[in-house]
Amino acid sequence: MSLRRTLGPVRSALATRKGALAGLWLALVVVVAVLAPLLTPYAYDIQSLPDAFRPPAATHWLGTDEFGRDLLTRIIYGARTSLSVSVVSIAVSVLAGMILGAAAGYFGGRLDQAVTVVVDLTWSFPEILVALILVAIIGPGVTGTMVAIGVAYLAQFTRLTRAQIMTIRSETYIEAARSLGASDGFILARHLLPNALGPVLIAGMLATGDAIILEATLGFFGLGAQPPLPSWGAMMSSGSGLLFKAPWIILFPGLAVATTVIAINLFGDALIHALDIKTRLREA
Amino acid sequence: MLLSVENLSVAIGPVEPLSGLSLALDRGEILGLVGESGSGKSLTALAVTGLLPLIGGRVSSGSVSFDGVDLCRLPEADLRGYRGRRIAFVTQNPMTALDPIQRIGDQVDVVARLHLGLGKAAARARTVDLLASLRIPEAAAICDAFPHQLSGGMKQRIVIAMALAGDPDLIIADEPTTALDVTVQAQIIHLLGQLARDRGLGLLLITHDMGVVAQVCDKVAVLYAGRLAETREVGQLFAAPAHPYTRALIGCIPREGMAPGSLSGIPGAVPSVATYPGGCRFHPRCPRAAEPCRAAPPPFAARPGGGMLACHFPLEPADA
Amino acid sequence: MPGFLIRRVLLLLPVFLAVSVVIFLILHLIPGDPVDNLVKVGTPAAKRAEITARYGLDRPLVVQYGIWLWAVMHGDLGTSIVTHRPVASLIGQALPHSLALGGAALAFSSALGILLGVVAAAWRDRWPDQIIMGGVLVGSTLPSFWLGLLLILAFAVQLGWFPVSGARGWDSLILPVLTIGLGGTALVARVTRVAMIEAGGRDFVMLLHAKGLPPGRIRLRHVLRHALIPVVTILALRIGWILGGAVTVEYVFARPGLGSTLIKGLNQHDYPVVQACLLMLAVAVMLGTLLGDVVQALMDPRVRGALG
Numbered sequence: 001m002s003l004r005r006t007l008g009p010v011r012s013a014l015a016t017r018k019g020a021l022a023g024l025w026l027a028l029v030v031v032v033a034v035l036a037p038l039l040t041p042y043a044y045d046i047q048s049l050p051d052a053f054r055p056p057a058a059t060h061w062l063g064t065d066e067f068g069r070d071l072l073t074r075i076i077y078g079a080r081t082s083l084s085v086s087v088v089s090i091a092v093s094v095l096a097g098m099i100l101g102a103a104a105g106y107f108g109g110r111l112d113q114a115v116t117v118v119v120d121l122t123w124s125f126p127e128i129l130v131a132l133i134l135v136a137i138i139g140p141g142v143t144g145t146m147v148a149i150g151v152a153y154l155a156q157f158t159r160l161t162r163a164q165i166m167t168i169r170s171e172t173y174i175e176a177a178r179s180l181g182a183s184d185g186f187i188l189a190r191h192l193l194p195n196a197l198g199p200v201l202i203a204g205m206l207a208t209g210d211a212i213i214l215e216a217t218l219g220f221f222g223l224g225a226q227p228p229l230p231s232w233g234a235m236m237s238s239g240s241g242l243l244f245k246a247p248w249i250i251l252f253p254g255l256a257v258a259t260t261v262i263a264i265n266l267f268g269d270a271l272i273h274a275l276d277i278k279t280r281l282r283e284a
Numbered sequence: 285m286l287l288s289v290e291n292l293s294v295a296i297g298p299v300e301p302l303s304g305l306s307l308a309l310d311r312g313e314i315l316g317l318v319g320e321s322g323s324g325k326s327l328t329a330l331a332v333t334g335l336l337p338l339i340g341g342r343v344s345s346g347s348v349s350f351d352g353v354d355l356c357r358l359p360e361a362d363l364r365g366y367r368g369r370r371i372a373f374v375t376q377n378p379m380t381a382l383d384p385i386q387r388i389g390d391q392v393d394v395v396a397r398l399h400l401g402l403g404k405a406a407a408r409a410r411t412v413d414l415l416a417s418l419r420i421p422e423a424a425a426i427c428d429a430f431p432h433q434l435s436g437g438m439k440q441r442i443v444i445a446m447a448l449a450g451d452p453d454l455i456i457a458d459e460p461t462t463a464l465d466v467t468v469q470a471q472i473i474h475l476l477g478q479l480a481r482d483r484g485l486g487l488l489l490i491t492h493d494m495g496v497v498a499q500v501c502d503k504v505a506v507l508y509a510g511r512l513a514e515t516r517e518v519g520q521l522f523a524a525p526a527h528p529y530t531r532a533l534i535g536c537i538p539r540e541g542m543a544p545g546s547l548s549g550i551p552g553a554v555p556s557v558a559t560y561p562g563g564c565r566f567h568p569r570c571p572r573a574a575e576p577c578r579a580a581p582p583p584f585a586a587r588p589g590g591g592m593l594a595c596h597f598p599l600e601p602a603d604a
Numbered sequence: 605m606p607g608f609l610i611r612r613v614l615l616l617l618p619v620f621l622a623v624s625v626v627i628f629l630i631l632h633l634i635p636g637d638p639v640d641n642l643v644k645v646g647t648p649a650a651k652r653a654e655i656t657a658r659y660g661l662d663r664p665l666v667v668q669y670g671i672w673l674w675a676v677m678h679g680d681l682g683t684s685i686v687t688h689r690p691v692a693s694l695i696g697q698a699l700p701h702s703l704a705l706g707g708a709a710l711a712f713s714s715a716l717g718i719l720l721g722v723v724a725a726a727w728r729d730r731w732p733d734q735i736i737m738g739g740v741l742v743g744s745t746l747p748s749f750w751l752g753l754l755l756i757l758a759f760a761v762q763l764g765w766f767p768v769s770g771a772r773g774w775d776s777l778i779l780p781v782l783t784i785g786l787g788g789t790a791l792v793a794r795v796t797r798v799a800m801i802e803a804g805g806r807d808f809v810m811l812l813h814a815k816g817l818p819p820g821r822i823r824l825r826h827v828l829r830h831a832l833i834p835v836v837t838i839l840a841l842r843i844g845w846i847l848g849g850a851v852t853v854e855y856v857f858a859r860p861g862l863g864s865t866l867i868k869g870l871n872q873h874d875y876p877v878v879q880a881c882l883l884m885l886a887v888a889v890m891l892g893t894l895l896g897d898v899v900q901a902l903m904d905p906r907v908r909g910a911l912g
Contacts, residue, residue: 117622126842217747236749258742258750369816384808385906
């Protein structure tokens with residue numbers, strides 16, 4: 001996909017009011033996460049018990065947690081964990097899903113059957129269950145969470161790619177390319193995958209939103225990133241026991257999750273509109 | 285006059301896909317409305333039945349007078365009393381016209397129950413009679429069937445039965461045979477023609493097929509790109525078409541004894557609403573087009589030989 | 605219909621076997637000797653040998669799987685490492701709570717979701733639609749555990765209307781049902797809206813109008829009936845999703861149930877319990893899809909016809 005083909009839809013998505021607002025928020029979250037050390041006056045991991053349980057105030061905008069750590073600082077660092085875990089695991093999942101789906105859709109036969117069976121199997125199970133099984137095997141932590149998220153969404157991307165490939169595979173121009181002696185690899189890389197790319201990338205983007213929730217949920221169960229590394233889910237996990245004493249400890253990380261995920265969804269919707277691929281997404 | 289459409293224009297959003305349509309139809313008469321796809325035929329049907337809002341359209345000017353009542357000024361609730369009761373509708377594709385998850389009998393019964401106030405049993409008895417009169421075998425058993433169990437021709441008979449169930453004065457049939465097999469087409473057209481004659485109904489038959497018009501219609505109105513080209517009595521029209529478009533349409537019917545290769549099409553395609561040309565809308569495709577045709581649309585006016593015509597340079601009988 | 609049911613159940617068998625293999629393998633995929641994962645640290649050798657013999661851990665993997673599956677089929681889900689109680693009885697205690705929560709959440713989200721979807725479709729692109737779809741977006745993007753905590757804070761702590769946690773009375777069910785139900789409602793409303801709009805645009809609807817039927821009747825008796833077919837299918841496919849929601853929500857509300865048992869088992873490395881919970885949830889998911897197919901067949905004569 002050329003740069004212009006990518007930027008065009010993004011620009012028209014940004015031209016809508018919802019898209020622009022969502023894009024702005026996402027850009028802000030990413031920039032703040034990247035520049036975290038420059039922006040935060042506090043350290044995310046240094047405890048200061050006398051400062052514990054401070055409600056939101058001028059010194060600590062969002063208050064402090066049970067160890068006296070600045071909540072805003074931890075949310076910003078938490079964005080690093082939550083975003084990188086979700087984005088990386090979804091990116092790997094999209095890549096793997098496209099390879100599996102393309103191979104299954106293009107070559108058909110036994111390979112297709114095998115892939116379809118496995119994919120249908122995982123697809124009918126809620127992502128959280130698939131993720132819990134994997135975390136049970138790999139053990140808690142960032143690695144386990146990433147593998148769990150990646151595998152949990154793999155079925156979706158494989159299905160989508162396969163469906164896209166299947167619809168274009170029998171088009172006349174593919175036949176023509178084949179009769180002119182184009183190799184399978186060439187046809188896949190040049191004709192089929194570029195066509196499947198748009199819908200799969202959008203699905204990947206929307207899934208990143210779900211992945212952030214999944215990461216937070218695993219973190220909440222104490223199965224995600226381990227202390228002292230902050231993640232939005234883990235922060236809420238420790239906060240849940242202190243719900244009555246210091247509700248802000250769970251309120252703000254949750255708001256961070258919710259606004260980011262809503263922004264991702266709004267931006268994804270705007271992109272879907274811009275690319276006009278709603279029907280293709282629904283087909284799969 | 286049973287149905288009299290005067291100067292009717294239809295708007296969908298900012299565009300006007302149908303302008304200045306005038307039609308007249310009496311009881312026992314069959315009027316063919318002919319045109320290529322996109323010419324505004326189906327919009328006419330929706331306008332007469334007041335169903336334009338369903339596709340986001342509205343009547344922008346003109347009137348539809350039915351038995352002396354202007355349907356365009358009637359509130360929706362009153363209009364509903366006409367639909368299915370006095371004006372019935374036979375749609376294009378019988379494959380999709382019936383509700384696939386409701387039994388045939390119930391779909392026909394509802395018309396009599398709703399409009400004639402019949403009870404369940406009486407409505408069913410009426411349905412069975414109706415189906416039998418349309419030569420549908422085992423009418424009682426068909427009532428318990430679902431649409432997917434019937435053939436296309438049978439489904440279209442059911443749709444016609446639904447149309448007749450309210451004992452209407454006018455039937456509008458929108459391309460009733462396009463979706464059917466050729467052998468079944470003739471049967472359905474014949475059936476509709478016979479019903480109009482026997483029951484004294486007005487039948488507005490919308491079609492793109494001049495052959496169908498020649499078979500059953502009394503009068504014909506030719507529509508091109510949202511405007512009427514010509515309306516005439518059928519015999520006259522076929523004998524001496526006055527509009528070049530009409531002649532071209534007639535030229536599209538295969539006839540016995542034609543020389544191979546003499547079947548002519550019409551060059552070009554019907555323009556879409558967005559690209560209607562100025563002047564006479566047919567001029568880009570017309571062999572007789574000259575400067576006046578580009579400059580202004582011809583008025584739709586009565587012709588000495590009978591009928592109405594919109595053409596700057598009409599064909600004389602000798603030309604045809 | 606009975607033939608169809610039998611065929612559908614037979615189709616589920618390979619799926620069940622595949623899932624059971626994965627769940628069985630959990631014990632072997634975890635780093636370390638499986639027997640260590642079945643006993644507490646510092647268990648005497650005699651006890652270890654007994655466990656090894658019981659599960660056939662010294663025999664080939666296939667045989668172990670056979671032994672395990674055979675036991676599972678006979679209701680023997682092993683013994684909890686932490687509580688030393690038969691897992692089957694733990695599950696037996698948890699299951700009714702999960703069923704009550706899942707069933708209530710399903711009913712709540714179907715009823716509210718279908719209602720909202722119908723309203724949104726009827727006022728498509730106008731303010732009721734925009735408000736509902738906006739709410740749907742928020743409802744489907746809030747992490748359910750967070751929503752649960754907020755609800756506890758608002759309704760149990762501040763207002764004191766409902767108990768904070770537990771499963772003692774019917775009123776303890778309300779907040780958990782709301783928590784799961786809002787996400788489910790969002791899903792159902794979205795699917796219903798699209799299905800209503802799609803079904804409302806079909807040809808036969810035009811003919812229903814042409815027959816003079818009142819629009820409200822067309823919408824509720826005809827269009828909705830069609831729209832419900834995909835809704836039921838999605839709901840059935842997503843029964844697992846609702847159960848998945850139950851996992852988190854049970855944990856948040858400290859309700860007994862499969863979900864909280866599962867999470868506790870995971871945190872305590874109580875693998876027989878983890879395996880049993882996952883197996884139960886998997887079975888529930890499969891039964892859900894089965895139920896969806898059956899209901900779909902009942903609703904659609906074309907599907908019924910194809911089944912013979």
